Amino acid sequence: MPNARTRLRTRVLVAAAAVAVAGGAGGVYMATASAQENTAPKLEAESFSAQSGAQTENTADTGGGKNVGWLADGDWLQYDNVTLGGSDLSVRIAAQNKAGGSIELHLGSPTGQLLATFPVAYTGNWQSWKTVTATATSVPAGKQTVVAVMKSAQQWDFVNINWFTLGSGGRPPATATVAPPTTAAPSPTKGNPTPTGGTGTGTAGWVDVDQAAWQQQVAAFNKLQQLPVPAGTTRVSEFHTDCSVSGEAPDDPIVFPGLAGASHMHTFFGPKVTATSKPADLFGATTNCNAPGDNSAYWVPQLQKNGQPVKMKSFRVYYGSRLPDPSVTMPFPPGLVMISGDAKRQVATPKGANGQFWCAGSAEVGRSADGNWPVCAAGGNLIFQLTFADCWDGKHIDSPDHKSHMGNAVNGKCQGDYPVAIPNLSFMVNYDSLGGDGLALSSGMASSMHGDFMNAWKPENLGPLVKVCLDAKAKCGTTPSFTGG
Numbered sequence: 001m002p003n004a005r006t007r008l009r010t011r012v013l014v015a016a017a018a019v020a021v022a023g024g025a026g027g028v029y030m031a032t033a034s035a036q037e038n039t040a041p042k043l044e045a046e047s048f049s050a051q052s053g054a055q056t057e058n059t060a061d062t063g064g065g066k067n068v069g070w071l072a073d074g075d076w077l078q079y080d081n082v083t084l085g086g087s088d089l090s091v092r093i094a095a096q097n098k099a100g101g102s103i104e105l106h107l108g109s110p111t112g113q114l115l116a117t118f119p120v121a122y123t124g125n126w127q128s129w130k131t132v133t134a135t136a137t138s139v140p141a142g143k144q145t146v147v148a149v150m151k152s153a154q155q156w157d158f159v160n161i162n163w164f165t166l167g168s169g170g171r172p173p174a175t176a177t178v179a180p181p182t183t184a185a186p187s188p189t190k191g192n193p194t195p196t197g198g199t200g201t202g203t204a205g206w207v208d209v210d211q212a213a214w215q216q217q218v219a220a221f222n223k224l225q226q227l228p229v230p231a232g233t234t235r236v237s238e239f240h241t242d243c244s245v246s247g248e249a250p251d252d253p254i255v256f257p258g259l260a261g262a263s264h265m266h267t268f269f270g271p272k273v274t275a276t277s278k279p280a281d282l283f284g285a286t287t288n289c290n291a292p293g294d295n296s297a298y299w300v301p302q303l304q305k306n307g308q309p310v311k312m313k314s315f316r317v318y319y320g321s322r323l324p325d326p327s328v329t330m331p332f333p334p335g336l337v338m339i340s341g342d343a344k345r346q347v348a349t350p351k352g353a354n355g356q357f358w359c360a361g362s363a364e365v366g367r368s369a370d371g372n373w374p375v376c377a378a379g380g381n382l383i384f385q386l387t388f389a390d391c392w393d394g395k396h397i398d399s400p401d402h403k404s405h406m407g408n409a410v411n412g413k414c415q416g417d418y419p420v421a422i423p424n425l426s427f428m429v430n431y432d433s434l435g436g437d438g439l440a441l442s443s444g445m446a447s448s449m450h451g452d453f454m455n456a457w458k459p460e461n462l463g464p465l466v467k468v469c470l471d472a473k474a475k476c477g478t479t480p481s482f483t484g485g
Helices: 211-223 459-470
Strands: 019-021 028-030 036-039 050-052 055-058 066-071 076-083 088-094 101-107 113-120 130-135 143-151 159-166 238-243 245-249 266-269 297-301 303-305 312-320 337-341 358-360 364-367 374-376 381-387 396-398 424-431 439-441 450-454
Touching: 088 101, 088 113, 101 159, 113 130, 143 159, 211 459, 238 459, 297 424, 312 459, 337 381, 337 396, 358 374, 374 381, 424 450
Parallel strands: 036 076
Antiparallel strands: 019 028, 028 050, 050 076, 055 066, 066 159, 076 143, 088 130, 088 159, 101 113, 101 143, 238 312, 245 266, 266 297, 297 450, 303 439, 312 424, 337 450, 358 381, 364 374, 381 424
16 A cells, blocks of 8 residues: 555545444444545545444555454445446455455445455455455446445454455556355354454464463462451452553554554553563563552553643552452453453444543533533543453453453353453543543544453462452452551
C-alpha cells in the first residue's frame, strides 16, 4: 500500500465530521469525512464510506500505511463511487485464523447482487500478506456502490484487508495466489475453536495452563492461614495496586504477539511492554506498580483530544470478589492473560448509557456535541471503570478471542464451564481532563474502551493477599494488612 503522503487520490470530497450510527453488536461507523471517488487499479481498504465491525491499523505490508482488520463473519465495508475497470479483480489479505472463509463483493448493499467471491485461507499470521484473485460476474458501467461482506463458518476474526483492485486490465504484482479451502471450515466448539493469536502453545488458539506449576501454586496457597480480622475492618473483599504509565505504543502482545506497530495506540502501566512481551518476561522487569510482587502488565487504548494524547491522572486496579461467598477465590494461574471490553464496538454512549465515561470528584455539567462524552465541573476529572470476568475454566490461560477461557458467575457461583473463582479485576482509569468535545479513543468511539491484563504476580505475594483479604471478605491496601473506612 503506498505511503499516505504519496498515495494518488482521484477526487477528495470535503465532508462533515464522521458520524457514528448504532447498528448491532459490532456497530456501524459512517466515515463521511473521508468519502472519495474510487477508481481502478487500486482501492485502499481503509477508504470505506461506511463499515460494520472493522478497525484500521498500521500495516507491515509493502508500502506501509493502514490496513483494515478485526473482520469476522457478517462484518462489511462499503465503498461509494467505484468505477470498475474490468472483470479481473484481486484483494490483498492476511489471515492467522486457520478456519478461513471468503470475502464477497456485492453491488449496492450487503445483500445486493453478488459481483465476486474471494476465498480466504490461512497465510501465516495477521501481517503475512497474500494476493487473492477472482473474476467479476459482470462489469457494470458507471459509478457503483460496492460492499465487501465477510463470510466465515465461525465467529472469530478471520481476515485483514490491505487493498482491492477492481479491473485494472491486468493483475497487480502478486506474491502468491491463495487457493480456496478444500473443505468447509468446521464450526468451533469450546474445546476446538479457531486461533486469532495467543501467547503460547495449545490446540487451535487455546493455550493450556502449566498444570504442574498451577498445582504447585494451589498447594502452597492451601497451606496459607487466614489472619484474625480486627474490629473496625471494612468487610469488603478488596486489595489494590497503583501504577503509572510505562509507555505508549501501537503494540498489543496479547492480540498481535510479535507484531510491533500492528495495533492502535495503547497506554501501558506497570513494567515496560513491547509487542514481544510474554508473562514470563515480566518477572525480571522493573515495574512502577506499588503493590509488592505485582509485575503484571495492564493496558488500555490511548485517549486523545483533537488528535493529541490526554495525560493520565492516575491508574488503580482493584482486586476483589463479587461472589456471595468469596472464600472460594483462588489466585490467578501462572501466565494468565485476558481482555475486557470490545475494541470493535462503535456505538453511541449518550448520558445514561451503560459502559460510559463519567466524572469523578465533581458533577457532570454537560455533554460533548456528539453526546458521547461527559463535561465535568471544575475539580473533577474524566474516569472509566473497566471490570473483568472472574470465573476461570481451570484449563487455559488464553483463548482465541482472549476472553472465552473466562466467564461470569451463575447464581452467585463459578460453576459449569468456569468453575474456578479468581480475583475480580477492576481498572479505574483517571484522566487529567474535564471531558467535552474533541475526545476519541485510539480504537474509535467511547464504546470501544477495553483493557488487557497479563498476569505476572509473584505467587508468594499474591497468595496471602487473596487468602487474607479476599477470602476473609476484608479490605486491604497493597499488602495483606487490614484497613477500615
